[in-house]
Amino acid sequence: MNLKRFGVPAVVAVTAALALSSCASNEGGAAAPEESASTLSGNLVGAGASSQDTAQQSWIAGFQTANPDVTIDYDPSGSGAGRDTFLAGASDYAGSDRAFKDEEIAAGGFTACAPDTGIVELPVYISPIAVVFNLDGIDSLDLDAATIAGIFAGTITNWNDPAIVATNPDATLPDLAITAVHRSDKSGTTGNFTDYLAAAAPGVWTAGSVEEWPIEGGEAAQGTSGVVDAVTGGSGTIGYADASRAGDLGIVSVKVGDEFVPYSPEAASAVVDASPFAEGRTEGDLAIELDRNADDTGVYPIVLVSYLIACEEYADAANVELLKSYLAYTASEDGQATAATDAGSAPISDSLREKINAAIDSIK
The missing domain is CATH 3.40.190.10 (Periplasmic binding protein-like II)
Structure with a gap:
């Protein structure tokens, strides 16, 4: 040191x-x-x-x-x-x-x-936000931004939807309703997650970058622990949470460029270092403008900077x-x-x- x-x-x-x-x-x-x-x-x-x-x-x-x-x-x-x-x-x-x-x-x-x-x-x-799910027999899924946005916007409602099947041809996806879990409280994690959806899939997610969940439906849970508990306790559930709390839940790898990238600290840090500071701030105000559309190899775009x-x-x-x-x-x-x-x-x-x-x- x-x-x-x-x-x-x-x-x-x-x-x-x-x-x-x-x-x-x-x-x-x-x-x-x-x-x-x-x-x-x-x-x-x-x-x-x-x-x-x-x-x-x-x-x-x-x-x-x-x-x-x-x-x-x-x-x-x-x-x-x-x-x-x-x-x-x-x-x-x-x-x-x-x-x-x-x-x-x-x-x-x-x-x-x-x-x-x-x-x-x-x-x-600095931490990745994990998209976590609970499906019997499935530990990981590959999803692109439009599909993730569709799930949380309520336009993709079943686990065997063609959009999910298309990027997971080897998975046995059940004919089961999706329960999307979101934060019930005003949350920076929600703000970062919806910021990614708005930047990466604006044609599907039209609610913008917001800290209070804007879509009716799904299941609401208080705090990070509440979301993790709701996903863990359900079947066919999916949610978003700080990656440190993902535990044994299934994990989504996110499409970046031509590859699907799982979350990792290294991939999260790479996005932050590649992003500029916000303009017009004082020298001590180190707000970062995250680049949600970065397509560099190994970059994970759903990142939380706290x-x-x-x-x-x-x-x-x-x-x-x-x-x-x-x-x-x-x-x-x-x-x-x-x-x-x-x-x-x-x-x-x-x-x-x-x-x-x-x-x-x-x-x-």
Whole structure:
């Protein structure tokens, strides 16, 4: 890890704690030091994207272990609820599966932020969104964008529909109704999924890129875990969820160019690095405009980029250094490796990390 890049106490604290632990281990069971190397203390509150929950719990555990006088609480209430909580000043930071829109930022109202200052948005969690299904005897399917869109739009209603058969000639597809499961809550995962449908199959999916499910019918479920539970508990069900929660469900490989690509962290990361930042944002606002129609080999286009969102400048600076330390840990090589192991996310690239660290350093 290159400590000079971070410039905040968290990495020092984490590294020092690990070093002390290592020394104790190497000395054949010597007692741990009576005092922690960390000088950080206090409480942070975050709320938002349920897709981040596994990664957040891993980050929190690692950070609190190195900084025992720190407590961090994260409520996986969903992206929309998390943004609302942050706007109201009831949390130190938000987790969101989409960046704030230009018009939302222009409207202001960020209660915790100093007047006339903006926000920083840090893309620290990158993950494919898996299209998951439950069909007896079938573990994987190949589907193109138009077929996926037709299923969720309600125009393809049976598993032996010719469009599904055409790309899965070797599968024994049942004469069984499709139950498409979607999120009941306002969700960044829904926003990213419908953004893909609108970009890749606009002639079939005409409802646009939206965070609240716009189509009647199907089955609604609360949160990522609710969708996974509904698909798991049904027969002939299909849904979409952060890939870290796919478990043993059947998985769809998505047509990209002339091939069908299964999800993977590497394929998700490739799309992000190939996509530009949104124009007209401040230097610390690292919102990414994902290229949903990328057709490079090995690219998986149904990707979720989830952000940690904070103020450029806080009206009350009491928790600023602690917050900056925690944010730096989530973006660090160690933090990203922990999330990759526990949540199956794609570690951010070194070039993106440098931009994120610069944004964190600018927080006041």
